Amino acid sequence: MSVLHIADVTKTFSGGTNAVDSFSLDVADGELVCLLGPSGSGKSTLLRMVGGFEQPNSGRITIDGEEVTHLPPERRPTGMVFQSHALWTHMNVFKNLAFGLKLRRMPAAQIREKVEAVLELVGLAGYGDRMTTQLSGGQQQRVALARSLVLEPKILLLDEPFASLDQHLRERLREEVRDIQQRLKITTLFVTHGQDEALSMADRIVVMANGKTEQIDRPDVVYRDPKTPFVAGFIGTMNLIEGEVSNGIFVRSALTVPLPIADGPATLAIRPEALDLSASDIPKASVHRVTDYGSHGLVDLDLADGTRVKSMVAHPDMLRAGQGVDLLPRAFAAYRNNQQIYRS
Amino acid sequence: MSEVAKAAARPLMENAQSRRPLGLLLVAIPVFLMIWLVVWPAINAISRTIWRPDVDGNVGFDLSSYAFFFSDRYSLDNLAITLWTTLVCAILLLVICLPIALYLRFSRSRLSGYVQALAILPMFVPSIILAFAFIRVLGPNGMVDILFNAVGLPKIRTPYLTPWGPVIGLVWDNIPLTVLILLSGLGSVANQSIEAARDVGANALRVFRHIILPRISNSILVALSFSVLGIFSSFTLPYLLGPASPEMLGPFMQRTLREVQDPIGAMTQAVIAFGFCIVFGLFYVRSVARNQGK
Ligand SMILES: Nc1ncnc2c1ncn2[C@@H]1O[C@H](COP(=O)(O)OP(=O)(O)OP(=O)(O)O)[C@@H](O)[C@H]1O
Ligand SMILES: [Mg+2]
Numbered sequence: 094m095s096v097l098h099i100a101d102v103t104k105t106f107s108g109g110t111n112a113v114d115s116f117s118l119d120v121a122d123g124e125l126v127c128l129l130g131p132s133g134s135g136k137s138t139l140l141r142m143v144g145g146f147e148q149p150n151s152g153r154i155t156i157d158g159e160e161v162t163h164l165p166p167e168r169r170p171t172g173m174v175f176q177s178h179a180l181w182t183h184m185n186v187f188k189n190l191a192f193g194l195k196l197r198r199m200p201a202a203q204i205r206e207k208v209e210a211v212l213e214l215v216g217l218a219g220y221g222d223r224m225t226t227q228l229s230g231g232q233q234q235r236v237a238l239a240r241s242l243v244l245e246p247k248i249l250l251l252d253e254p255f256a257s258l259d260q261h262l263r264e265r266l267r268e269e270v271r272d273i274q275q276r277l278k279i280t281t282l283f284v285t286h287g288q289d290e291a292l293s294m295a296d297r298i299v300v301m302a303n304g305k306t307e308q309i310d311r312p313d314v315v316y317r318d319p320k321t322p323f324v325a326g327f328i329g330t331m332n333l334i335e336g337e338v339s340n341g342i343f344v345r346s347a348l349t350v351p352l353p354i355a356d357g358p359a360t361l362a363i364r365p366e367a368l369d370l371s372a373s374d375i376p377k378a379s380v381h382r383v384t385d386y387g388s389h390g391l392v393d394l395d396l397a398d399g400t401r402v403k404s405m406v407a408h409p410d411m412l413r414a415g416q417g418v419d420l421l422p423r424a425f426a427a428y429r430n431n432q433q434i435y436r437s
Numbered sequence: 438m439s440e441v442a443k444a445a446a447r448p449l450m451e452n453a454q455s456r457r458p459l460g461l462l463l464v465a466i467p468v469f470l471m472i473w474l475v476v477w478p479a480i481n482a483i484s485r486t487i488w489r490p491d492v493d494g495n496v497g498f499d500l501s502s503y504a505f506f507f508s509d510r511y512s513l514d515n516l517a518i519t520l521w522t523t524l525v526c527a528i529l530l531l532v533i534c535l536p537i538a539l540y541l542r543f544s545r546s547r548l549s550g551y552v553q554a555l556a557i558l559p560m561f562v563p564s565i566i567l568a569f570a571f572i573r574v575l576g577p578n579g580m581v582d583i584l585f586n587a588v589g590l591p592k593i594r595t596p597y598l599t600p601w602g603p604v605i606g607l608v609w610d611n612i613p614l615t616v617l618i619l620l621s622g623l624g625s626v627a628n629q630s631i632e633a634a635r636d637v638g639a640n641a642l643r644v645f646r647h648i649i650l651p652r653i654s655n656s657i658l659v660a661l662s663f664s665v666l667g668i669f670s671s672f673t674l675p676y677l678l679g680p681a682s683p684e685m686l687g688p689f690m691q692r693t694l695r696e697v698q699d700p701i702g703a704m705t706q707a708v709i710a711f712g713f714c715i716v717f718g719l720f721y722v723r724s725v726a727r728n729q730g731k
Contacts, residue, residue, distance in 0.1 A: 144636060145635075166635040166636050167635050167638045167639060171636070179627070179630050179632070180630065180633075181648060182630075183651040183652060192639075192647065196637065196643065240633070240637065
């Protein structure tokens with residue numbers, strides 16, 4: 094059953110930018126959906142409209158069947174975790190968590206019990222008396238998460254909560270948040286512009302560009318079967334090669350690939366791991382650089398007209414810069430007019 | 438500490454020592470100026486009001502000028518009107534400037550630029566001009582009277598030459614500084630911390646009470662003590678706009694010195710004013726220290 098329902102929401106800022114453009118999304122109970130997109134694609138704006146911090150120009154947002162489109166944040170059953178600077182530095186950790194409960198006139202004993210339980214959940218048991226300024230960046234974001242969780246919101250909203258943390262901490266907190274989210278079965282919208290974050294956490298990913306949805310799918314589907322060239326280029330590494338199709342053959346420079354579609358321009362998308370190389374008397378590309386990562390190697394190749402493509406190989410030590418090779422795509426997709434028209 | 442660590446620490450310490458004379462010099466100049474221009478005259482004034490020659494010319498300890506001040510009805514009335522004016526101004530300043538500062542900090546509208554310009558304007562208007570503007574607008578037969586008359590309304594009871602005259606002038610004069618100090622305090626309140634409070638269910642009033650106010654209480658103290666100290670010892674506006682009796686300590690001192698020709702009396706009044714300002718100052722220092730200890 095869908096808990097959060099976003100229907101045809103548009104937000105135009107006074108400057109005239111369409112930050113979010115006719116956006117629709119349904120989020121099921123207990124689902125974690127990642128909003129993924131480049132900077133400025135409207136992810137934060139969308140999240141802030143769900144939280145009540147921005148008003149959409151048109152469209153409807155309903156939570157549990159109840160319309161909240163124009164309710165202020167304090168009257169919505171949502172809890173938001175901000176990127177940073179959102180803790181109240183004049184209160185200690187306990188008071189930060191208890192503030193919302195006090196506003197709900199909960200008895201003091203019950204508040205203490207709840208706050209302690211949630212602190213335990215985020216791994217900060219016993220930190221209640223600390224001032225927030227005496228915590229590390231990771232601990233501060235855990236307090237921010239706990240502050241939202243303690244109110245048991247119907248929907249948890251996270252706007253790049255780990256962006257200011259280092260790589261290791263980010264990965265650890267990502268797993269913790271995912272664990273907590275699954276344990277509490279709390280419906281979650283998570284904004285990120287890191288694709289590995291989205292791929293590792295999400296039940297579904299919404300790829301956004303220019304305020305519009307590019308694709309909504311499970312992470313593995315988004316990776317394996319990107320529906321638009323934008324998604325293909327944005328998620329993972331992808332060779333996007335522009336060329337012409339004639340008589341069922343795609344041509345770019347010396348590269349030719351059988352492609353059973355109508356004649357005309359097309360963009361061919363091949364993952365590096367799906368592009369095999371072989372020695373050949375009539376080479377189609379020359380090796381530019383070989384990078385050996387130990388477990389595998391990455392080869393940069395140049396077509397005759399200078400187009401750069403990448404290939405992932407198991408034995409990079411057999412290749413030399415300047416060497417001519419043949420290109421053998423194993424799996425690929427083709428796009429025309431921003432739509433996928435073929436997938437092998 | 439190992440030998441290596443000692444060796445590494447040495448140049449740093451030498452460095453600090455070689456810089457010391459310059460640092461001391463930099464501190465010495467303001468300290469010297471303060472002693473010369475503030476502390477010495479203060480001590481001088483205090484000692485000249487308590488070590489005085491009696492009728493026979495013997496210099497001795499004598500508190501009679503203070504005894505006179507605190508037993509003289511007129512002096513006490515002047516002190517009372519000064520304290521009253523200061524208190525009323527402080528309250529009005531807070532009531533007027535806090536909403537302006539909050540508006541300037543949180544408004545997204547383009548109007549806020551004009552409001553800011555208007556709020557800061559009094560800073561560039563000398564008090565004399567302010568006083569004459571006041572008289573032309575609110576004084577007898579001033580602009581307000583003329584406008585009221587034109588639409589058939591009765592004459593206003595003008596605040597000119599009443600205790601409210603200086604209050605209005607002093608409040609107007611102190612708005613810019615108060616707004617600017619409050620605004621800088623509000624600048625330290627992050628938008629996200631306010632949004633987080635609304636997110637957990639606080640309405641605008643509660644956000645102000647529980648999130649904004651605790652963060653800017655120091656700024657409020659600073660703003661109020663600046664204006665209170667200035668207003669308590671103000672001269673021009675009470676002199677030009679206030680009643681002749683009772684009068685605020687500023688004009689009172691001036692009159693005691695020039696017209697009554699009683700330098701000891703004027704000095705006594707100055708010392709008493711100084712004492713009150715020190716009390717305000719101590720109160721301010723204590724509150725700031727307590728807030729920081731929290
Ligand atoms: N308050 C605002 N006033 C005017 N324009 C805004 C405002 N907030 C956002 N925008 C514009 O809306 C667009 C989307 O912004 P948004 O913050 O939603 O992007 P984002 O996807 O969250 O980007 P990032 O990954 O950098 O956080 C941007 O072009 C931005 O300039
Ligand atoms: Mg953002």
